[in-house]
Amino acid sequence: MTEVDTPRGAPIQRDVVRVWGPDALTFLQGQLSQDVDALGVHTSSWTFVLQPQGKVDAWARITRTAADEVLLDIDDGWGQALHDRLKRFLIRTKAELEVLDWPAVAVRGTGAPRGDVPDGVLRLAPPGGTVTGYDLLGPGAELPAEVEPMTAAQLRAHDVEHGVPAMGRELTEATIPAEIGDWIVDESVSFTKGCFVGQELTARIDSRGGNVPRHLRAIVLDAPVEEGTPVECDGPAATVTTAAVSDRHGPIALAFLGRAVLEGAEVTVGGVPGVVRVLPIS
Structure with a gap:
């Protein structure tokens, strides 16, 4: 980008x-x-x-x-x-x-x-x-x-x-670091330092290539939506964690979507059509 x-x-x-x-x-x-x-x-x-x-x-x-x-x-x-x-x-x-x-x-x-x-x-x-x-x-x-x-x-x-996550939105007590993306694990986690709280699960997921059930994705929308709006797509239930209006892309949102939902997939957010984009949005 x-x-x-x-x-x-x-x-x-x-x-x-x-x-x-x-x-x-x-x-x-x-x-x-x-x-x-x-x-x-x-x-x-x-x-x-x-x-x-x-x-x-x-x-x-x-x-x-x-x-x-x-x-x-x-x-x-x-x-x-x-x-x-x-x-x-x-x-x-x-x-x-x-x-x-x-x-x-x-x-x-x-x-x-x-x-x-x-x-x-x-x-x-x-x-x-x-x-x-x-x-x-x-x-x-x-x-x-x-x-x-x-x-x-x-x-x-x-x-x-x-794709910068915010505390209380993308980062909550239900979030696993790998769900945000490989970049945040690379920048924030050392696997060579020795033991730390939460190390075992984090290292196990990393050894499996960061394979988690859901990933943080962007959705480029036809119109603005509100945070908390449900996302209609394949896979687990999802909601908008952050919504914004970009100077470059117009209305956009972040949501955790099932790993089967790929780049370019068409979704609906509160009745508004949108297209899934992998982060960062290019």
Whole structure:
């Protein structure tokens, strides 16, 4: 998928959980799917926090800010839940957790400016295997002057085009990481780091080529639909998890569809005709 060169951006809401202390990395190494020990200071990656059954509690970006400190930033409204989930396993461990309220900005496009950022602001890789640009996170984060503003709706449509999942929509306690796509497992899971919560099922599915009963797909529609609208198609019952209107494709939606529903299949969403597309939408 080719990204437009003109950089565009918008303020975004990201909750931040700070974890620090002598045992912080050791603790997180057993809780997160990412190899925390392998992260260098001032580098970041993506990680799942999983249930023992391998389903999703959280998907967050992890940034190592010091030898014994990391930041986990997650979709707005999910920081406290992430904090509480980690806190439950913090037993006889020399580590502390706190939730921070930091501003953030999303800048998208291959032409995104790469100038200096203010002290205390992090420039981080964006979510999504095919998304270009970056996020700015931290006190003082603001949209660069040379970046064209975009609305929150335009940014979410951009994310839908690229198959970027959202907590509480595509990512719920019923979601298995492989259902989102191979890219998110590749970016967020280490199969060489050793044990972590949810590892067994995740590794088993990966060894079978990511073969799961349903996959996240895009639907390009003839008219807008609402989230939660049923999708009439072959296979298991499905509903729209996210709906948007794209500048490039018009009305689009995300839904988990049975693996028998292939690229180009015709479906109906609340009476509206649509065509299934594999993500990202080209």
